[in-house]
Amino acid sequence: MTKAAARLELPVPPRARRSHAERTTETRAKIIAAVVDSIAAIGFQRTTAQEIARRAGVTWGAVQHHFGGKDELLIAVLEESFNRFAERLDDVSLEGSDLATRAALFVDRAWAHFRSHHYRSSFEILLNHLGRAAEPADADWRTRMARAWDRVWTRIFADSPLPRQQSLALQHFTISALSGLASTSMLGGTRAATPKRQLELLKRTLARELRTAR
Amino acid sequence: MTKAAARLELPVPPRARRSHAERTTETRAKIIAAVVDSIAAIGFQRTTAQEIARRAGVTWGAVQHHFGGKDELLIAVLEESFNRFAERLDDVSLEGSDLATRAALFVDRAWAHFRSHHYRSSFEILLNHLGRAAEPADADWRTRMARAWDRVWTRIFADSPLPRQQSLALQHFTISALSGLASTSMLGGTRAATPKRQLELLKRTLARELRTAR
DNA sequence: CCATTTACATATTGCCTACAAGGCAAATTG
DNA sequence: CAATTTGCCTTGTAGGCAATATGTAAATGG
Secondary structure, three states, X not given: OOHHHHHOOOOOOOOOOOOHHHHHHHHHHHHHHHHHHHHHHHOOOOOOHHHHHHHHOOOHHHHHHHHOOHHHHHHHHHHHHHHHHHHHHHOOOOOOOOHHHHHHHHHHHHHHHHOOHHHHHHHHHHHHHHOOOOOHXXXXXXXXXXXXXXXXXXXXXXXXXXXXXXXXXXXHHHHHHHHHHHXXXXXXXXXXXXXXXXXXXXXXXXXXXXXXXX | OOHHHHHHOOOOOOOOOOOHHHHHHHHHXXXXXXXXXXXXXXXXXXXXXXXHHHHHOOOHHHHHHHHOOHHHHHHXXXXXXXXXXXXXXXXXXXXXXXXXXXXXXXXXHHHHHHOOHHXXXXXXXXXXXXXXOOOHHHHHHHHHHHXXXXXXXXXXXXXXXXXXXXXXXXXXXXXXXHXXXXXXXXXXXXXXXXXXXXXXXXXXXXXXXXXOOO
């Protein structure tokens, strides 16, 4: 038990002996979750090494052991968030519904990601930490996200007559609207309500544009 | 001449004696511009006191003299950006055009703000520095921006049959789409192209929604 | 069973940051 | 003209931060 846990006076149930692999998996997950929650709660800048260690219930030495340093940890958080994003979108079967219904469900599913802590932490990590360095990893992230989005979009809206160029613009528009709604919520704090009318408008716009060729 | 200017080896033309008021105005403007440009170029986190002083061509002592400290300076930058935003929107006369034309011109004018360095710096200041403290100033900023936007919107689209509640939702949707496009550009760096198709889509959506009552 | 490896904690270090205090030159004011 | 005020520079300081080095306990493997 760490001193941190002791200080919190949480009853820590006696645990059976655990393998290194078990401990590694659990600790890494705790550390990554700590970063995501910390950025969402107090912002990237205040998410210091000590704060991450505190929230994860370990010391920074443990974080270093697992990740090497803060940069590598943040990259691991991006990876985890991307995987959740891709899985969330991939795990959708909308075949058989009409276009408007599929557009609505797609927007709902996508919004679930954009309003999540994982999106916020990814956004702030990219904006504050990686986005300026013009690192290859940065471009890679955008490409990977765009490809994951396009893959799902193409599958769900395969019957749309929209030409490719306009489909890409519509995808980008949808991402922008959702991320704009998310950043409004970010600046507004957790008290911001779900923007239902705006999401309905986005769904109607999508449905209309998807069935219109021009 | 500061050492910084001397190092840049810029020819500094001999100046007539200047009043304190002139110097104050010029120096404050230089410092605010330095913050805006620095955040846009290298991000909020790297925009240190020393970096601001360097870009402004003064020392931090001068910044302290004029603004008191970094917090006060950032608030002054927000104020300046807000004034430019409000002036930019107010300085629009669209009467006489049909709804679609006005929607298009409004979106163009608003986009000019959202893609500006002033918007980026305001966004990052609010996100990184003020947005977390749950300060009264933060809520004040959102309220002021929303009111300025609504004032212009109501004037330009006075003939729209849209009920108030839906007009507010449409305004928020428009802001979200524009800020989403802006944040996509932020993450993409200055090389990001103007999202022409997306802006056209926003204009069409606006025009349609504005003339539809439901 | 023991040597080795791994997971993690602790103490220390070096650097960066914003800020405060004092001083000088120029402008202002009575 | 002299006292005062203002604009700005220089220097020093305190605190925060990530990273490093070292040590201990637990798990592993031969």
